[in-house]
Ligand SMILES: Nc1nc2c(ncn2[C@@H]2O[C@H](COP(=O)(O)OP(=O)(O)OP(=O)(O)O)[C@@H](O)[C@H]2O)c(=O)[nH]1
């Protein structure tokens with residue numbers, strides 16, 4: 001599957017930067033492109049300068065709202081992020097068409113951190129503009145949820161997250177959720193290492209995007225996962241994850257290879273199951289597989305470590321976990337020394353985190369309203385006290 005990637009705000013641009021890296025890997029490994037173009041959009045000039053892989057010209061790093069913010073960002077006010085995107089969004093919509101492989105794009109993916117101002121506000125506006133301009137091309141979103149400490153310190157982060165989620169869900173064809181906090185939990189040393197988190201967020205897309213593009217016959221799967229399968233599997237709230245298990249390579253004499261024992265065959269199936277288990281526990285956001293309406297898995301492994309038995313075993317297993325989902329599957333006999341399983345759970349009917357953001361943000365909005373009313377009242381009192389005085393202007 002070939003995606004055109006647009007990163008919005010600091011977080012979104014940096015994660016988008018990782019997709020360029022994935023594309024370079026795909027070019028090196030397979031000689032194919034999985035990304036047709038990558039763009040970074042921000043109200044903050046400095047953040048745009050700090051990217052590594054995205055083209056450094058103004059057509060790839062797009063400054064919006066420059067006249068209003070002087071290139072200094074919107075300071076976490078996502079309403080302003082949305083307003084500037086509405087005014088300057090044409091720049092983005094026009095720029096993407098300049099991507100040399102634009103017409104080979106299967107879908108757009110827009111990326112943003114939900115808790116900030118620029119990306120959080122702009123993502124749904126730009127998504128809507130792209131949908132209107134490029135009718136028929138799906139627009140997906142990858143939304144990064146804040147760390148716990150940010151939610152604790154600043155209710156505005158929760159409010160931004162909630163309004164961003166509500167808006168993007170109403171326009172995008174599918175919303176991948178990536179919870180920053182989950183990447184920290186997996187590996188505490190990541191806490192201060194956003195680069196590694198960004199790489200972990202992008203990684204699960206790699207095999208999934210390569211599988212359908214790799215055309216060298218040897219590597220084409222018995223059941224290739226193409227862009228159509230992926231698009232059919234995406235709708236609404238979505239989680240993605242990948243899991244791996246290593247293949248022990250004991251030395252064998254060639255005449256022994258023919259008689260892989262029954263026990264070893266069992267071990268192969270078990271390895272694939274383990275990889276699937278890992279993928280489920282590594283999902284990008286906490287959710288229950290039984291809440292998914294659609295699910296997809298991809299088995300990537302050396303051809304000789306794949307078989308109908310294994311594929312069937314995985315399918316049965318996922319069916320048990322995601323009993324309400326329409327399940328699609330594919331295999332990618334890509335060589336290597338590991339068995340990897342990528343899972344997408346989509347059309348999620350319930351995600352606890354989102355529900356919590358909505359509840360907390362609604363309460364926050366209410367208290368803000370009361371606070372503004374109170375402040376206005378007190379200001380008026382003070383002005384009243386000065387009524388009898390002359391003014392110098
Ligand atoms: N995973 C990840 N999260 C990030 C990164 N940079 C910022 N964030 C998170 O994104 C949220 C803040 O969004 P930013 O992208 O910094 O904000 P912005 O869109 O640039 O908006 P303003 O700076 O307010 O104009 C917070 O929850 C951060 O933890 C990053 O490189 N990787």
Ligand SMILES: [Mg+2]
Pocket residue numbers: 009010044047073116118
């Ligand atoms: Mg910023």
